[in-house]
Amino acid sequence: MTSGLWELVLKGIWTTVQLLVFSALLGAAVAFVAGVARTHRLWIVRFLAGLYTEVFRGTSALVMIFWVFFVLPIAFGWQLVPMWAGTLALGLTYGAYGSEIVRGALKAVDPAQQEGGIALSFTPWQRMRLILLPQAVPEMIPPFSNLLIELLKGTALVSVMGMGDLAFSGNLVRLALQESAEIYSYLLVIYFVIAFLLTRLMRGLEKKLKAGVGKAPQREVSAHELKRAETTGVGAAGGAS
Amino acid sequence: MKWDWDAVSGFMPHFWDGLLVTLQALALGSVISFLLGLVWALLMRTPTRWVRWPVGVITEFVRNTPLLVQLFFLFYVLPEWGVTLSALTTGVIGIGLHYSTYTMQVYRAGIEAVPAGQWEAATALNLPVARTWRVVILPQAIRRVVPALGNYVIAMLKDTPMLMVITVLEMLGQARLYSQEHFQFTEPLTVIGVAFIVISYLASLLLRALERRLVH
Numbered sequence: 068m069t070s071g072l073w074e075l076v077l078k079g080i081w082t083t084v085q086l087l088v089f090s091a092l093l094g095a096a097v098a099f100v101a102g103v104a105r106t107h108r109l110w111i112v113r114f115l116a117g118l119y120t121e122v123f124r125g126t127s128a129l130v131m132i133f134w135v136f137f138v139l140p141i142a143f144g145w146q147l148v149p150m151w152a153g154t155l156a157l158g159l160t161y162g163a164y165g166s167e168i169v170r171g172a173l174k175a176v177d178p179a180q181q182e183g184g185i186a187l188s189f190t191p192w193q194r195m196r197l198i199l200l201p202q203a204v205p206e207m208i209p210p211f212s213n214l215l216i217e218l219l220k221g222t223a224l225v226s227v228m229g230m231g232d233l234a235f236s237g238n239l240v241r242l243a244l245q246e247s248a249e250i251y252s253y254l255l256v257i258y259f260v261i262a263f264l265l266t267r268l269m270r271g272l273e274k275k276l277k278a279g280v281g282k283a284p285q286r287e288v289s290a291h292e293l294k295r296a297e298t299t300g301v302g303a304a305g306g307a308s
Numbered sequence: 309m310k311w312d313w314d315a316v317s318g319f320m321p322h323f324w325d326g327l328l329v330t331l332q333a334l335a336l337g338s339v340i341s342f343l344l345g346l347v348w349a350l351l352m353r354t355p356t357r358w359v360r361w362p363v364g365v366i367t368e369f370v371r372n373t374p375l376l377v378q379l380f381f382l383f384y385v386l387p388e389w390g391v392t393l394s395a396l397t398t399g400v401i402g403i404g405l406h407y408s409t410y411t412m413q414v415y416r417a418g419i420e421a422v423p424a425g426q427w428e429a430a431t432a433l434n435l436p437v438a439r440t441w442r443v444v445i446l447p448q449a450i451r452r453v454v455p456a457l458g459n460y461v462i463a464m465l466k467d468t469p470m471l472m473v474i475t476v477l478e479m480l481g482q483a484r485l486y487s488q489e490h491f492q493f494t495e496p497l498t499v500i501g502v503a504f505i506v507i508s509y510l511a512s513l514l515l516r517a518l519e520r521r522l523v524h
Contacts, residue, residue, distance in 0.1 A: 121505075121509070122505060124508075125504060125505035125506075125508045125509055126466070126501050126504045126505050126508075127465075127466040127467070127468075127469045127480075127504050128466070129469040129470060129472075129480060130469055130480055130497070130500060130501050130504055131501070133480065133483075133484070133497050134497050134498070134501055137487070137493040137494075137497060138493055138494045138497050138498065141493055141494055142494055216372055219374075220372075220373070220374040220375065220376075221374075222374075223374035223376040223377055224374075224376060224470070226376070227376075227472075227473055234374065234376055234377055234380075237377070237380075238380070241384070247380075247381070247384035247385045247388060248381075248385045248388060248389075251377060251380055251381040251384070251385060252381075254377050255369070255373045255377055255378070255381065258372070258373045258374055258377065259369055259372050259373050262372035262373070263372070
């Protein structure tokens with residue numbers, strides 16, 4: 068490969084990483100808001116958060132991307148820059164999966180902790196911030212790690228819309244060189260390396276957070292235990308139970 | 309925002325064609341992923357690491373790389389190697405292979421959840437290894453994992469639109485074709501978006517009924 072083509076690939080990696088970071092941030096924000104709202108005492112808040120989760124988990128990420136790119140501009144007159152359109156579609160879709168992780172982890176905190184907070188007359192918001200979340204967040208990291216890998220794989224979808232991410236630049240290089248096997252192998256390896264680095268990063272984060280609440284990290288990150296059927300299936304390998 | 313019902317009714321015949329292809333890909337992809345996943349899970353339990361290691365590495369690799377690029381790989385590279393398959397077949401193989409690396413973990417969890425006493429009883433009865441697997445372990449393991457496998461069928465459903473990129477005309481492919489011909493994007497895309505939500509919701513209801521019957 069010539070240096071010009073390598074530069075194209077590097078640019079693609081950069082776009083993929085940017086998209087990954089932005090949509091992960093949006094997804095995490097949405098996941099926490101929707102996940103915490105699922106435990107709210109007003110039924111309407113719980114219902115709306117549940118509706119969001121079901122709708123965005125129920126549809127396909129690629130269909131969502133098409134919708135944001137083609138329908139949003141016509142229907143609402145919002146023409147978004149491709150990077151933001153991609154971030155919006157991916158962040159909202161994977162945020163819906165993430166909200167289930169947040170909800171599951173909050174539910175898994177020992178109820179006595181919640182009762183202790185009530186007995187000490189903490190406000191609901193204080194209970195959430197000072198008691199529930201610090202214990203729940205470390206438990207969320209392994210499933211979030213799986214979800215992050217799914218999100219990385221999801222970023223490849225924006226190449227269908229002509230955004231210059233890694234998969235897209237790979238396709239360009241293939242058109243230039245006509246060596247499909249080699250180019251696609253490179254692409255897969257690059258994605259694998261990024262995924263590997265992300266897994267390591269998340270494992271380090273888990274260790275740090277669990278040390279903060281006096282726990283040892285989980286031995287195996289992959290989902291071992293059986294899960295019950297979820298309402299609309301998993302986009303992530305390990306949703307919290 | 310303008311909503312044109314004529315565009316919806318014009319798109320519906322194409323929608324049914326697309327739905328049929330989507331369901332075909334889903335059914336065949338599920339079968340491949342269930343069988344291949346079981347093969348991977350069994351290979352991961354062989355005593356020699358010369359089998360476990362390569363299988364572990366390959367499945368880890370396939371699981372952590374985008375299905376989209378894997379589909380490109382199969383679609384453009386297989387013909388270079390002299391294997392010509394239809395686009396749908398390629399897509400089904402790609403999706404089945406990708407999800408077999410997930411179902412493999414499900415089977416593993418199911419096999420590990422079979423109580424050790426079952427193994428010991430099989431040994432005590434002097435059952436050969438193959439028979440132990442076939443009539444003692446797997447029937448119990450698979451029964452337990454059906455709901456988890458079902459979750460992956462639903463996940464697979466939501467990945468079938470990717471087959472569009474290798475020219476398969478499933479739901480999204482049909483919607484895109486119709487949009488480009490008639491220059492109406494809103495209606496076809498919204499119709500298939502709703503269709504995905506409805507199908508995955510119905511599938512989840514079915515799955516819960518199945519779970520109640522099998523597990524309890």
